[in-house]
Amino acid sequence: MNTNFQQYAYIPLKQFSNRVWRTYEGGALIDKWKKAAPEVDGSMPEEWIMSTVTARGNGRPENEGLSMVETPSGTFSLKELVSSNKELYLGKALADKFGTTGVLIKMLDSKERLTIQVHPDKAYAKTMLNSTFGKTESWYVLNKREINGEKSVIYMGFKEGVTREQWEILFKNQDIEGMLNCLHKIEVHPGDAYMIYGGVPHAIGSGCFLMEVQEPTDYTMRVEKVTPAGLKISDELIHQGVGEQNMLDCFHYDGCSYEEALRRWKVTPHAVDSSETHTLNSIFNETHTDCFGLSELELSTNAEHTLKANGSFFVAVIYYGEGTIICGGKEYSFSQGDEIFFSAAIEEVNFKSNIETKILLCYPPT
């Protein structure tokens, strides 16, 4: 046990920028949010936040995806800090149950449509990939942009009647239009929230800027062998090493109507606490999943709100605004683009805003 690392469990820990390579292009809206010039689309369209997992990509750096945080004595990976004392950083329940943060948080900005894909549910992850975690995920839409005159959409869930046999034929023929036609196409707007459970087919369309809170793995099974921009995908990234037939088994063939799709997966955020100067909205909570949670704290100018410890760590992502954090009797500043880890050891955190502020609060599994 490294006693030196334990002292950092009592202070807010900010992470350095952590962009990750993906098969699709995007990222300009992440630059805009981070106030980083120039705002460019490229092959690093995701920012991974408080990540203790590495990304899967061909020929990419070994530690890509791992978050590095700033401490008074230098830069360390969150993973090594947490390992120094899991109970202190994560909280006892999480330390005992998983021994890891149990969650992965991302900002994702798509300039092009992502490939049609599916992620494992827990049962599939266990049997096929020997992993405790699947990749159930959630999307909270923050912004959108029109690309080539196209509205921002997502595709999700099979339409009624789609069978594995039909899906396999479309996959073998690489009939992309045919596959897209099997899924519900849903226009999205800032504020929309969706759960994407393991097994549910989906594709994020172009022009979506969203926060994703998810189980901490990078397992994507996909049915498109070439991306919309023309990038050829390796077999490993198509089926994660389990083969095409097993990849096809990762999908849940339980199609439904458009209305039923919205009922199953669209989430309506609601206020759980408010005053004249603040609102706390619950977005994803235990009624949707036990894998993670997401809330949102809105503060008007010169407002404040205190969050009390709940036995586990949480992560605050400053979507906009600036102000001061009071934690352990000390003051720290925060501003737009900050990503801050608050260990389970911290008893309470007071956020004070100088200007209008929106803070996304991400929580680990319950």
Ligand SMILES: O=P(O)(O)OC[C@H]1O[C@@H](O)[C@@H](O)[C@@H](O)[C@@H]1O
């Ligand atoms: O298609 P690639 O480049 O692998 O990107 C895959 C991305 O897909 C999205 O639907 C999410 O699951 C992200 O967490 C993931 O990173």
